[in-house]
Amino acid sequence: MARPSKPKLNPEVIAEAALALVDKHGEFTLPQLATSLSVSASSLYNHVQGKDEIVELMRGRAMAVIDLPESQPESWQQTVRLIATAYWSSYSKHPRLIPLLTSHTVRDRTTLRVYDALAEAFSQAGFEATRRLQAITIIDSFVLGSALDAAAPQQVWEPDDSSSPQFTEALDAGLPSAQRAQSTFLLGLDVILEGLRSVPRA
């Protein structure tokens, strides 16, 4: 029977509805998802195998916005910077998705292609296998933490009467910037790229 008032069910529609639930509640269940789409839980299973697959669909949706450099960039640092910046920008729009994604094994191809590119960049830089995984993870962790910072309220900290002058002075100077989170993320990325120069690569 035609039900023209409902969007046609497919994996993209399911992932979008799950993301809306996560943005709002920090989590989703299949019964909640079915309710939000006005379908039965069993119709969801005609399109996805279960929660794990929906998590991977949400991950793929967030990672799809990352355009990998088509031509060889000038340097491996440039590749890492391009990827990390797009990644940060996408995740800072969905902060509550972050712990859900990090608690699931990454299987989505759209996401794996980004890690392929990071691994190639660090390999080009001479990082041997174990160091390469560490470098990837350091960038990954910094991007995700910084995306949470980008989603923080405008006043991140409210000092009190006991706060040290060194801290309140820093807050007075730094918090008012409209681009606080972005400029700090970009500085931190450069700090990490600079610091990685001194790490033994094998």
Add this chain to the structure above:
Amino acid sequence: MARPSKPKLNPEVIAEAALALVDKHGEFTLPQLATSLSVSASSLYNHVQGKDEIVELMRGRAMAVIDLPESQPESWQQTVRLIATAYWSSYSKHPRLIPLLTSHTVRDRTTLRVYDALAEAFSQAGFEATRRLQAITIIDSFVLGSALDAAAPQQVWEPDDSSSPQFTEALDAGLPSAQRAQSTFLLGLDVILEGLRSVPRA
């Protein structure tokens, strides 16, 4: 009336029950919290003003484990390393608490004392006010992202047939380590401390 079967209600008991809900569901509401404590929502309000205060109590609970160095450490890097490591260790036990905390303004004194100490360390290192806030935020973001990594499944990534050899080789070498997350966090912290040496401090 004495109700000996219930734990006496106080802010600590409320924060502990809220943390159990967040660990399990990624979120809590006051009605859920009242149910989990077998009390009415109105009895909660005899002890806390509302959700914001409970979030700050949970934050304070997680930050209370950080022992600040009593005597002046050898270097500002040593202070930052001590604080960041304890902070990482505490938050990696409660990954789902992280986005809830980062979405609320920090008001808890137990937490503010940690930022006071970080601000003093970076001030000692010569970082002027704006740079000081950026340095604190970079450390903060890296700790939180790394705490999420520490809570990741043992297999963080599952490569597929299209995965690049540079990535699969890194996974084969690096993922099997039992201390993968901790050793990567400690390396990343050193990378950031090294990279911060090259940042103009004013």
